[in-house]
Amino acid sequence: MSILIEVFASPGCPRCGKAKEVLQAIATELGGGRIEYREIDVVEDLDYAVRLGVLATPAIAFDGRLIFTGLPPVRALRAELARRLSREDGVRRA
């Protein structure tokens, strides 16, 4: 099982590029192949974005649930991902 990270971005969004960059870096660093990463253009996939509750970009969802709106601090992203990965490890060991 892997963790699905989705970054919701939109054309002309000034902080979306940074969000993608940061997330990709953290995912590569911590994920070890256990992370599935997707970028979603909200204009292209408006229904899905609205269903998840995205009201602004960038927004970040983990496993189909909206967790961050805006660009969170790197340590918050790192902590959230680390928490999920350790939970995943626990499930795998059990």
Add this chain to the structure above:
Amino acid sequence: MSTALSASAAKGRTLNKRRDRRDEYRIGDIARLTGLSADTLRYYEQIKLLPAVNRTASGIRVYTGKDISRLNFIQRAQKMNFSLAEIGELLKMREDPRRARDEVRRLTAAKLSEVEARLNDLNILRKELRLLLNLCKASDDGCPIIEGIDRKVGEKTRQRRRVKAQR
């Protein structure tokens, strides 16, 4: 003591009377408050969507706050595209929910489902529109809608200033 009590009771009656008078509306008032025409109001009374409206000695219709509440309900139900016949049934339920017939209860339940489905649709639409506006505001390229509004507001402000300066 009894004098004080009767004085207080008399005062209460006067207040109630005043309150009653404040709760009286002529057809023109109702038309203004609800946006319905006088003809429509008379028609609603004729088809019994409104109970027989009280009249003054000279025959002028006198509506009450309860009529306004009923008319507001009718208008809301019409916005949901309920027919006048359906609205009439729903009004019976509204008037006396405990004594409503089974078919009226069933209709009310069906209409509630319609309202909830519409609310769900509207809620999704609201989120979509809010997201679009937020995208627009946050965009580096600017936002034609917001800029348009800003321009209009700016023009109005400048216009007001010019008028003030001319005075």
